[in-house]
Amino acid sequence: MSAAARRWWIGAGVFLLLVWLVGYPLVVTTFAAFVPEAGGVPGAGAGASAPFTEFVNRPDEWTALFRSLWISLASVGLAGLVGVPLGFLFARAEFPGRRVLGELLALPVALPPLVGVIAFLYLYGESGMATRLVGSLVQSSGAPWRLTGPGAILLVHTYSMYVYFYLFTRAALARFDGAQLEAAASLGASRWRTLTRVVLPGLAPALAAAAILTFLTALGSFSAPYIFGGSFRVMTTQILASRQNGDVDIAEVETFFLIAVAIGGLLIARGLQRRHLGRRAATQRGTPPERRQVRSPAARLALALAGWSLALLLLLPHLTLILISFVPRASWTTELFPPVLSLANYRALGATGAAAEALRPVANSLWMALVATAGALVLGFVAARRAVDRRPGGVFWARAIGLLVAIPWAVPATAFAVALATTMSVNSPASGRFLLVGTAAILPLAYLARALPATGQAAIAALEQMDPQLEEASASLGAGKLRTLARVTLPRVRPALAAGASLAFLAAFGDFVVSIVLYTYETRPISIEILSNLRLQETGVAAVYGVLLTALSAAAFLLWGREKEVR
Amino acid sequence: MTTPPDPAATAAATDLVLHDIGKQFGEKRVLDGISLTVPRGEVLALLGPSGSGKTTLLRIVAGFETADRGTLRVGEQRVERLPPARRDFGMVFQHYALFPHLSVGENVAFGLEARKLPRAQVQERVAAALASVDLAGFERRRISEISGGQQQRVALARALAPEPRVLLLDEPLSNLDPTLRERTRRELAATLRRIGITTLLVTHEQEEAFDLGDRVALLHGGRLAQLGTPHELYRAPATRFVAGFIGRGSFLPVTIQEVGPQAENGFSPTAVSGPALAPGATLSLASRGFGKGKEADLWLRPEMLEICDGAAPGTPFTGAFLSARFSGPVSYLTVRLDSGVEIEVMVTGEIPAPGVEVGLRLRADACPKLFASALVEGPSA
Numbered sequence: 001m002s003a004a005a006r007r008w009w010i011g012a013g014v015f016l017l018l019v020w021l022v023g024y025p026l027v028v029t030t031f032a033a034f035v036p037e038a039g040g041v042p043g044a045g046a047g048a049s050a051p052f053t054e055f056v057n058r059p060d061e062w063t064a065l066f067r068s069l070w071i072s073l074a075s076v077g078l079a080g081l082v083g084v085p086l087g088f089l090f091a092r093a094e095f096p097g098r099r100v101l102g103e104l105l106a107l108p109v110a111l112p113p114l115v116g117v118i119a120f121l122y123l124y125g126e127s128g129m130a131t132r133l134v135g136s137l138v139q140s141s142g143a144p145w146r147l148t149g150p151g152a153i154l155l156v157h158t159y160s161m162y163v164y165f166y167l168f169t170r171a172a173l174a175r176f177d178g179a180q181l182e183a184a185a186s187l188g189a190s191r192w193r194t195l196t197r198v199v200l201p202g203l204a205p206a207l208a209a210a211a212i213l214t215f216l217t218a219l220g221s222f223s224a225p226y227i228f229g230g231s232f233r234v235m236t237t238q239i240l241a242s243r244q245n246g247d248v249d250i251a252e253v254e255t256f257f258l259i260a261v262a263i264g265g266l267l268i269a270r271g272l273q274r275r276h277l278g279r280r281a282a283t284q285r286g287t288p289p290e291r292r293q294v295r296s297p298a299a300r301l302a303l304a305l306a307g308w309s310l311a312l313l314l315l316l317p318h319l320t321l322i323l324i325s326f327v328p329r330a331s332w333t334t335e336l337f338p339p340v341l342s343l344a345n346y347r348a349l350g351a352t353g354a355a356a357e358a359l360r361p362v363a364n365s366l367w368m369a370l371v372a373t374a375g376a377l378v379l380g381f382v383a384a385r386r387a388v389d390r391r392p393g394g395v396f397w398a399r400a401i402g403l404l405v406a407i408p409w410a411v412p413a414t415a416f417a418v419a420l421a422t423t424m425s426v427n428s429p430a431s432g433r434f435l436l437v438g439t440a441a442i443l444p445l446a447y448l449a450r451a452l453p454a455t456g457q458a459a460i461a462a463l464e465q466m467d468p469q470l471e472e473a474s475a476s477l478g479a480g481k482l483r484t485l486a487r488v489t490l491p492r493v494r495p496a497l498a499a500g501a502s503l504a505f506l507a508a509f510g511d512f513v514v515s516i517v518l519y520t521y522e523t524r525p526i527s528i529e530i531l532s533n534l535r536l537q538e539t540g541v542a543a544v545y546g547v548l549l550t551a552l553s554a555a556a557f558l559l560w561g562r563e564k565e566v567r
Numbered sequence: 568m569t570t571p572p573d574p575a576a577t578a579a580a581t582d583l584v585l586h587d588i589g590k591q592f593g594e595k596r597v598l599d600g601i602s603l604t605v606p607r608g609e610v611l612a613l614l615g616p617s618g619s620g621k622t623t624l625l626r627i628v629a630g631f632e633t634a635d636r637g638t639l640r641v642g643e644q645r646v647e648r649l650p651p652a653r654r655d656f657g658m659v660f661q662h663y664a665l666f667p668h669l670s671v672g673e674n675v676a677f678g679l680e681a682r683k684l685p686r687a688q689v690q691e692r693v694a695a696a697l698a699s700v701d702l703a704g705f706e707r708r709r710i711s712e713i714s715g716g717q718q719q720r721v722a723l724a725r726a727l728a729p730e731p732r733v734l735l736l737d738e739p740l741s742n743l744d745p746t747l748r749e750r751t752r753r754e755l756a757a758t759l760r761r762i763g764i765t766t767l768l769v770t771h772e773q774e775e776a777f778d779l780g781d782r783v784a785l786l787h788g789g790r791l792a793q794l795g796t797p798h799e800l801y802r803a804p805a806t807r808f809v810a811g812f813i814g815r816g817s818f819l820p821v822t823i824q825e826v827g828p829q830a831e832n833g834f835s836p837t838a839v840s841g842p843a844l845a846p847g848a849t850l851s852l853a854s855r856g857f858g859k860g861k862e863a864d865l866w867l868r869p870e871m872l873e874i875c876d877g878a879a880p881g882t883p884f885t886g887a888f889l890s891a892r893f894s895g896p897v898s899y900l901t902v903r904l905d906s907g908v909e910i911e912v913m914v915t916g917e918i919p920a921p922g923v924e925v926g927l928r929l930r931a932d933a934c935p936k937l938f939a940s941a942l943v944e945g946p947s948a
Contacts, residue, residue: 003633263935422841469664472631475651476658477678487677 003527004393010102010304011397014386017379020432020450025419026259026411028433032249032422051249052392057255057357061238065257068219068235070148072265074156075218076211082158083165084207090166090175094291095303102170106312109163110511111318114527115546116160117223118534119317120147122543124155129320132336139196152228154524157218157313164210164217172206212269219262220412222513235261240516243418255418266410318550325543345540362531362548368525370557372447373455376504377497378449380405382456387456388463405456406452408449417517418448440523446514451504458500462493502560506553581642583628583733583765589636590623590789598634599789605733612770612780616812619786622737625769629735630654638743641732652681652909657726658735662742663718665710671697671721672706678729696728697721698760713917716747723758736760736768740775752778773813777801785809807938814897817910818864819843820940821850826839826859837937839865842906848883850929854937862940869899869913871933876925884910884927891918902927 032051055061065070108116123130124147134144139344147155157466180202229237235258241253294300326341348359387402389395397475408416424442436442470492474484491496512527519528526549533542583605589930590598594736598620605611611837613621630651639647639863646654665674679689695823697703697795699722703851710718719739726734740748758906759766776783777797785792785800792812793805804810811818818841825834834853843865844850850865857863877885886904900912902925912927929935 099918331879467662467664469660469662470666472629472651472665473660473664473725475631475675476654476656476726476735478652478655478681479677480652480681483681487669488666493667563776 003548004391005391007389007391008396011386011389011394011401011406014383015397015401015404017176018383018401018452021379021445022404022407022452025416026407028255029252029415029419030259033253035066043393051253055250055253060233061254061257064235064238065261067232068151068258069261071153071157071225071234072215072218074154075161075221075387077215078154078158079161080165080207080211083210084169084545085171087173089303091170091278092289092292093294093303095294095307096302097304097307101307101311104147104314105166106163108160108314109167111160112506112512112527112549113221113223114510114512114530115550116317117156117227117319118530119185119321120152120156120159121227122539123317123320129323129359130316132415148228148230148356149232153221153224153232153234156224156228157221159317161214161217163563164213165207168206168210169203170201173391174288175203176288178287181265181289190398208269208273210355212266212273215265215411216262216410219258219265219435220414222412222414222516228280234516236513238424239414239418243517247423248422251418252422254413256383258415259419262412262415266465285306295390310367321543321546321550324539325547327540327543329538330542337494345544348541361526363526365509365549366519366552368447369505369511371444372451372508373446373501373505375444376451376455377501380452380457380500381459381493381497383452383456384459400461402538405460406453409453409457413450413511413513414517416450417446417514420449421517426506440520442518443515443523443525446518447508448470448513450511450514451508454503454507455497455500458503459493462496463489466492498560502557505556505560510549510553555566574901581732581765581819583767584638584640585624586638586640588624588627588639589632590620590627590634592631592718597789598627601637601786601789601791603784603791603794605765605767607765609781610759610766610768612768612776612783613786614773614776614780614783617771617790618788620772620789621786623771624786625735625737625767627656628767629656654733655729655731656735657729657731658786659719659722659726659737659739661738663722665718665722665725667710669710670706670708671702671708672714673843674710675706675725675728675839676754677725682729683855697725698920699727701754715743715752719743720753720754723755727758727762727764732765734764734766736766738770739768740770741772752906757778780823782807785812787812799809800933804866804936804945806868807864810936814868815911816865816866816868817908818938819904819908819910821857821863821865823854823857823861823863823937824849826854826857836948839863839937841865843904843908844883845885845905845926848881850883852935852937864939864940866936866938867910867933868928869911871930871935872910872912872927874900874912874914874919875926875928875932877924879926880889882926882928886922886925888919888923888925890921892917 012294029445033545068246086105090105119183122128124145125131126143126146128147131143131145131147135142159233176199180198184198189197198260220236221234222240225232225234225237226240233241234253239251239254239258242248242254294303323338323341326343326344327338328340328342328344332338383401383405386394387398387405389398413418420442421437423433424436424445426433466489472486474488479487509525511525512531515525516531517526519525526545528541530545530549533539533545585601585603588598588601590597601620603611613624623632627634627647630646630649634647637647638645641654666677669677672693675693676689679692684692693706694703697705700723702717702720702724705713705717705721710721713721716932719742723728723739740752742930743751759779768776768779770779773869780797782794782796783800784794787808793800793809795803800809804813810816819841821839821841822830823837824840825836825838829836830853834855837849837850837854837857838851840847840849853867854863875882884902884904886902889901889903889909889923890900892899897913897915898918900914900918901909902912903909910927
């Protein structure tokens with residue numbers, strides 16, 4: 001077989017595997033949405049499209065869809081309002097504490113969404129600490145506010161998603177060519193004019209990317225609407241409610257619509273991006289402008305104070321979580337601060353006999369996340385090799401593979417979980433469907449598919465940046481394929497792979513959305529255990545699990561996420 | 568580095584032979600029937616404008632591209648189907664392609680380790696290779712810590728350390744600034760001569776090809792335009808393209824007046840006249856394959872001409888001095904001939920004042936050439 005033919009066949013194999021993993025469940029679910037009784041098997045029960053008609057005729061379904069849409073758009077607006085100014089401040093000004101604060105500001109994105117949400121609950125919920133404090137200050141008998149409905153969802157979204165705008169703005173400003181600012185100034189432009197005509201248009205590609213990311217994250221967001229939404233249902237919570245009510249067919253139609261909105265939104269955004277911003281992205285070269293030193297002592301003090309208050313505000317939910325984890329059950333009723341602090345909750349976890357059962361969720365989450373990360377790492381790298389292959393034979397599959405790797409990123413997690421549940425609840429190996437629902441394999445598989453964009457996209461970016469001549473140089477020096485892979489390619493892409501792996505691990509380890517659809521009691525992860533403890537009013541134990549989840553996530557992030565490239 | 572064995576003894580075993588290499592990218596024919604033999608120890612420079620196919624040819628020899636047709640041999644061994652790792656060729660890349668995550672020593676050791684040499688021997692040969700490029704003791708340095716010129720030498724040491732059968736150099740000096748390039752070129756020439764390795768060098772710079780190459784293969788549009796020593800290419804260009812690409816020169820339209828009897832070398836004494844020459848003047852030279860009355864282009868290098876008194880009878884060219892380009896030891900004057908055609912003349916002395924009428928004549932040692940008229944042959948020839 002010629003080299004080109006071999007590349008074609010390898011590409012075809014990788015393509016098929018990816019299609020099976022990320023594309024096929026969506027197809028099966030779409031099919032099931034239109035042909036209900038079939039469960040995706042072609043031919044059976046054709047013609048009946050009752051759930052679809054039911055969906056179309058039910059106003060609350062449309063309401064949920066509409067809410068998902070406006071909540072996502074509002075999240076984009078609010079996150080932008082917070083993130084962009086912060087990005088400017090930390091990219092352009094120099095003041096005491098800038099470095100540490102700048103890192104702290106990125107924290108919310110690294111923390112498991114469910115943990116963030118329950119931390120908010122402990123802080124601003126009906127009996128939260130901030131709520132009690134403010135309530136006692138204004139001498140109100142009840143809670144001064146209620147953390148529920150769209151306002152609460154948007155608050156949590158803003159808190160966790162401003163980070164995208166903040167990081168993208170900072171990175172774009174760090175790449176910005178300072179000569180452009182000097183050119184604008186030399187042409188007599190005012191600072192305002194420079195900002196609106198030079199800087200913001202230059203940032204547009206980064207802002208657009210942040211907006212798309214925020215939109216998709218908000219659209220797929222589940223924890224916040226689930227905990228705080230109450231009767232305010234968005235599409236993700238609607239899907240779970242339908243499933244838990246036994247309306248599996250309706251859930252499939254809802255899934256189809258949510259995916260359609262997500263992919264539609266992504267395509268519209270990409271189209272706008274291409275039409276209006278296509279030529280801007282690559283033009284920014286040169287050195288960024290110097291950071292402006294804030295000189296006035298008063299302004300420096302004000303900035304530092306504001307910065308540290310902000311950091312405190314950001315860290316407060318998690319500090320609260322830690323505090324609550326030391327509060328024994330039923331020891332805290334009406335007091336402003338918890339009267340008793342002890343290690344009881346932690347001891348309960350470590351108690352002999354109970355320990356094995358109590359630690360099981362931690363062990364489950366750990367092994368499932370590790371397996372999923374390892375799988376996503378291998379598959380992501382193999383797929384990335386194919387996706388960047390421009391040689392004869394290889395180029396045929398490259399685009400399709402690149403697209404497949406990105407799909408799970410655009411599909412809301414709830415929708416993907418339902419699609420996987422639909423597909424893998426039937427044993428029909430001939431049509432590529434295996435009975436995996438209810439087994440220990442389904443969650444790692446789902447995590448793996450969800451994590452694929454993190455590892456795959458990172459590997460694609462790293463491989464595309466790598467000088468292709470390095471591999472040729474290795475071959476010309478007599479190194480075989482394995483040696484070249486081990487000694488040249490992998491060391492070059494390792495930082496990117498490690499970063500991708502840490503993101504993949506964080507997502508899998510802290511996952512709540514996919515788990516709640518697919519878990520079994522035996523394989524319940526930490527997030528599910530947190531939820532059931534919350535239901536049992538075991539707030540302290542839930543907080544302990546939350547602290548464990550956060551600590552292990554932070555450790556993974558620090559361990560793998562920050563490897564530096566050797567230049 | 569050991570001194571090579573007597574070339575004559577092993578010549579047949581290690582010649583690099585390219586036969587009828589052809590390559591197409593889609594509809595575009597990049598290489599069209601290239602046949603070349605690089606005898607053992609020779610440095611052959613592949614010269615040509617961008618898009619001439621020289622880099623593709625080098626990549627085919629290295630094994631990074633596959634030729635659509637043709638064969639590649641080292642001595643008796645066919646290598647065109649071998650993967651690059653098994654060809655035992657060393658290569659220096661245009662941007663060096665040094666492994667940034669490995670130290671200088673690890674880079675040079677890479678090829679030796681791939682050949683599974685014992686550790687002690689690897690260290691020994693790394694040290695020797697680095698010493699041979701004047702970088703002894705640089706083993707532990709990082710690639711980012713050394714200068715561009717040093718990186719170039721590390722790349723050379725890395726390619727040579729495994730003692731490959733053939734060395735491939737892809738524009739090895741193009742990344743260096745001009746002063747460094749000059750010095751590095753001399754060092755490279757000395758190294759290649761000292762170790763006597765069969766070398767294929769790609770360059771788009773004539774000076775580099777002439778300086779480093781024992782012979783030069785000039786490629787044009789995927790074909791071999793001419794293969795010869797630098798001297799042959801300069802003095803006796805085979806085609807109008809070679810004449811135009813190598814060095815400086817002017818083409819003047821002329822008409823063949825007389826063609827004398829053919830000499831043993833195939834050339835005939837020929838007299839030409841025409842609108843570019845002064846009225847009534849004729850010029851005598853040797854030509855081959857031109858008939859009386861035919862139109863042709865007369866090719867003259869600036870150093871074939873000298874300034875003379877324009878009023879003297881028989882002066883072949885008269886015109887007005889237009890401008891001068893001073894380049895140190897010599898200057899190139901542009902003269903607008905009376906026919907309106909501009910021509911370049913090399914002078915070593917005084918530069919005349921602009922507008923002065925001058926006469927031009929051939930130097931005694933000049934060897935002008937006739938090429939078929941561009942109008943007939945087409946602009947690409």
